[in-house]
Amino acid sequence: MKKIIYFIGIMISLFGCSNEIEQNRNKEETSGFSIQTSASPNQIHIIELKEMSSFTEDIKDKKVTYGYHSFRIYYGKYGSLLEKYKEFPSFDLTTVEHFETHWTDDNLVIVKIFRKKDDGTTIEAESIKLDTSKY
Numbered sequence: 454m455k456k457i458i459y460f461i462g463i464m465i466s467l468f469g470c471s472n473e474i475e476q477n478r479n480k481e482e483t484s485g486f487s488i489q490t491s492a493s494p495n496q497i498h499i500i501e502l503k504e505m506s507s508f509t510e511d512i513k514d515k516k517v518t519y520g521y522h523s524f525r526i527y528y529g530k531y532g533s534l535l536e537k538y539k540e541f542p543s544f545d546l547t548t549v550e551h552f553e554t555h556w557t558d559d560n561l562v563i564v565k566i567f568r569k570k571d572d573g574t575t576i577e578a579e580s581i582k583l584d585t586s587k588y
């Protein structure tokens with residue numbers, strides 16, 4: 454009987470310690486803000502343009518620290534959960550005026566990025582080609 458009580462005491466102590474350690478850990482998360490979605494002409498594939506950011510929450514001190522920002526193009530079969538993506542970590546979203554998507558067929562999409570210049574004019578600054586069937 455003493456052994457059972459001793460064993461239960463050890464288990465409670467270990468559970469209490471591990472629970473306390475878990476509560477003091479930082480929690481890291483990545484979140485995304487959807488900018489635009491576009492489906493291929495015959496609705497075979499779909500893409501979603503997202504602005505991504507990360508943050509770390511210090512559970513003990515109740516502080517949130519924001520980290521990197523990036524741009525991702527999620528893609529996949531139309532109607533499915535989009536898990537695959539192409540990431541552009543150094544992409545500057547602050548000067549983007551708008552995006553235009555053009556599907557050349559049901560697999561290949563061209564995303565045109567239009568940026569606003571200092572004088573207020575808008576220019577097509579770059580384009581991204583993505584073959585949704587290859588990845």
